[in-house]
Amino acid sequence: xxxxxxxxxxxxxxxxxxxxxxxxxxxxxxxxxxxxxxxxxxxxxxxxxxxxxxxxxxxxxxxxxxxxxxxxxxxxxxxxxxxxxxxxxxxxxxxxxxxxxxxxxxxxxxxxxxxxxxxxxxxxxxxxxxxxxxxxxxxxxxxxxxxxxxxxxxxxxxxxxxxxxxxxxxxxxxxxxxxxxxxxxxxxxxxxxxxxxxxxxxxxxxxxxxxxxxxxxxxxxxxxxxxxxxx
Numbered sequence: 001x002x003x004x005x006x007x008x009x010x011x012x013x014x015x016x017x018x019x020x021x022x023x024x025x026x027x028x029x030x031x032x033x034x035x036x037x038x039x040x041x042x043x044x045x046x047x048x049x050x051x052x053x054x055x056x057x058x059x060x061x062x063x064x065x066x067x068x069x070x071x072x073x074x075x076x077x078x079x080x081x082x083x084x085x086x087x088x089x090x091x092x093x094x095x096x097x098x099x100x101x102x103x104x105x106x107x108x109x110x111x112x113x114x115x116x117x118x119x120x121x122x123x124x125x126x127x128x129x130x131x132x133x134x135x136x137x138x139x140x141x142x143x144x145x146x147x148x149x150x151x152x153x154x155x156x157x158x159x160x161x162x163x164x165x166x167x168x169x170x171x172x173x174x175x176x177x178x179x180x181x182x183x184x185x186x187x188x189x190x191x192x193x194x195x196x197x198x199x200x201x202x203x204x205x206x207x208x209x210x211x212x213x214x215x216x217x218x219x220x221x222x223x224x225x226x227x228x229x230x231x
Contacts, residue, residue, distance in 0.1 A: 004053070005029030014043055014058040014208055023059030030054070031119035033126050040147055040154050041215045043208040045188060050113045060204035063187035063194055065155075067174040071198035079164050080171060086135040087172045089224040093124045096131040096143035100157035112157065120156070123147060130224045132169045132176075134162075141165040144173055146185075152214035153177055154186040170197065172226055179227075180220050184210065 005028040017025040048055040101112035123129035131145040142165020144158035158166040187199045
């Protein structure tokens with residue numbers, strides 16, 4: 001059994017998360033900015049489907065990507081050298097969120113239900129959720145968004161409307177975070193795609209300790225931008 005949280009109830013220790021399903025910790029509690037910041041700072045994230053209660057997770061192990069370890073394939077490297085795209089930050093957060101919430105091949109629904117989209121929009125307005133946008137021919141070709149607290153970035157979702165759109169966004173995000181001194185990107189769950197980008201598994205206990213340290217570090221400049229010279 002997992003606890004059902006009231007609006008003011010604290011999260012249980014992450015060590016109490018279930019083994020099956022891996023990392024399920026609690027339900028309920030709302031999606032306020034304060035609740036979300038507390039969750040991420042403890043190595044916990046929300047993930048649930050439409051019609052389900054709010055579910056909170058802290059899997060063990062955790063998928064992480066040090067920004068400087070991002071693997072850029074030769075084909076992507078050639079694509080990046082073409083420079084026929086523009087990369088921006090926080091200029092189209094809602095559009096990136098909408099695109100990430102769109103249907104995926106082989107999937108009937110989305111985990112970015114309306115309540116989650118409102119919650120991340122509120123985090124963006126509060127200065128904690130950010131997006132990287134890739135533009136081609138004046139249209140949004142790809143993007144990624146996540147949550148930044150201190151010097152810890154929690155990746156949430158990415159999308160491609162054009163080939164390599166999300167990979168270009170990830171390449172620029174990783175370069176920018178490395179430039180700012182972020183040592184980790186939280187990728188949450190293991191996938192083949194993340195593994196191909198260089199992400200690895202980290203046991204939950206050291207991950208939670210590292211998150212607790214990094215969220216206390218001085219934050220990035222209040223206005224996000226892509227100011228790296230290139231990737």
